Amino acid sequence: MSAGAQCHHEEHLPLLDGFHEQYSVHLDKFDGPMDLLLHLIKKNELDICDISIAVITRQYLDFIKLMKDLNLEVAGDFLVMAATLLQIKSRQLLPQGEPEEPEIEEIDPRGELVRRLLEYQQYKEAGMLIGARALLGREVFSREASEPFLAAAQSVEGPLEVSLFELVDAFRALLQRIPAESFHDVAPGDSLSIADCINEILSLLQERDIVQFDDLTRDEYTRERVIVTLLAVLELCRLKLIRIFQGCGDGPIWFVPAVTADPADTSEV
Amino acid sequence: MNSELSSIIESLIFTAESPLSTDRICELLDEFERDQIKSALAETVTHYQGRGGGFELVEVAGGWQFRTRPALHSYVTRHIKTRTSKFSQSALETLAIVAYRQPITRAEVEHLRGVDCGGVLKSLLEKHMVRILGKKDIPGRPLIYGTSKEFLEIFGLKDLKSLPTLREIQALDEQPQYERQEELQLEPERSFPLENVLPFE
């Protein structure tokens, strides 16, 4: 099981020799650091639950070095995993748990990585099984022709079918088409925009008839949040969409919709 | 009972957009003799006639096509309404503007789209995707539009807050930014130069 660990010095050179032919062809086959790790584990015939971190780390770093030698861009994800491996390795080198605390089960520093690898392996396999299915439009086909007598009668509109992504994408496409200055708050920083806040208030008022100012800032009581909420409330008030009132003195601020949601009623507003 | 060739021919006719002529079938299946194909076709026609199922193989417009049996047309016409209607690009765009910029007036929507939106807005109102929130307190008192409850239902959203922002969609295209680290502390006794291993350039 730990044969790899014992003979890794002997293996080292031949392994690197093989690297070029072996990997340069398959470089793009590695779908990220987890995939590469699984490959190394399988290649070394290691038990995934008892991998030799020393062997794997060395081969992993060799691989990254090779990618660099071949002038391939090494994605940050690969470096993150390298750091994880080195961290586990260094934890393994630390003295084991104190003898006076025998009841504390020794925690295997590899545990988290092994769990991730096992889980990743499951999804990788599931992906292959899914991909091996007969796909509609590739191996399997449905009927394309429509009945002539149905085609004539097809003017009735059915339920709408559109995805959220299409909606956002349509908006994005539109923004790319029009000059940037038409929009003031298209790409605000990370801050909450007034428009978002207005949407939030409008949707709250769809659910209930009355909303308290504090309800809007309870989850996130920051200066920015309060200011943005206030501006949103003022804007809605200016548009005569809500009415604001306050209980006695310092009491809570409440607001209610100023108009009913029913479009039929708007004629007399 | 059903020959391999009949099955192949069936699959070709089934997937064709328009009636498939015998000539075309022979062309597609050039490893088979024309006579074989003709008798397989005859066999298939007989099978569907004898079976009396939902559809049959008929020769129309110089080709072969599966068609529902005329006797069943009163049933078939019942489900025309199941056909879903897709949003037109202009409807989708207008809806997106209303969703992301509400409360908004028709003039503001038109300013953004650069075209008249009266018709589209009306049809969105009819489809209950958009509703009138009120009137804006400016000269002319234009109507203010917003999205409806049905809008949230169609898109499976809990509330308007759950609308994905543009930034979130754009973020999908961006590579994650790894913080630049000076250098990882690696083991000094390593046999190969580790500085080269982690290429932070």
Add this chain to the structure above:
Amino acid sequence: MNSELSSIIESLIFTAESPLSTDRICELLDEFERDQIKSALAETVTHYQGRGGGFELVEVAGGWQFRTRPALHSYVTRHIKTRTSKFSQSALETLAIVAYRQPITRAEVEHLRGVDCGGVLKSLLEKHMVRILGKKDIPGRPLIYGTSKEFLEIFGLKDLKSLPTLREIQALDEQPQYERQEELQLEPERSFPLENVLPFE
């Protein structure tokens, strides 16, 4: 040999543009009992399976549809262009993670795969395999993703429960030939993480 009801159902499924659910069939044929319809459906499925013709009746994405038999694809593609492109390994992996773990955020997918998944997710969104379900109620309110109905249609899955069962967590060397693994038999009574998943639609 073929009941009148089976023929009617056949004609409805045959003319529908997308898979027709049992519920919808019952709705369209309200003069028949649900039980009658179900047994007529079962009878029709058996008929096509036994016959081995050019196409068969399959249950996909919660509905019924006639589709060509996979074995005949080399003939069908002689005149029909393939519409579905191959999915890359990373697309399939990401799709599998979203399918089994939905609702899931991008960060969760990336933690499992160990790589940035923004680009893959976006292309799956564009291919309509994955959809945005809303936002998660945690700080930052990240978008949550799930698979779409089209995913089930394209991959020929009846529902999310008919996804291949995830292999038990075990050592890699016990079964290294996973590429050739047969499709896992579905066990409907198995407790499966998907039970907790949002119901479709």
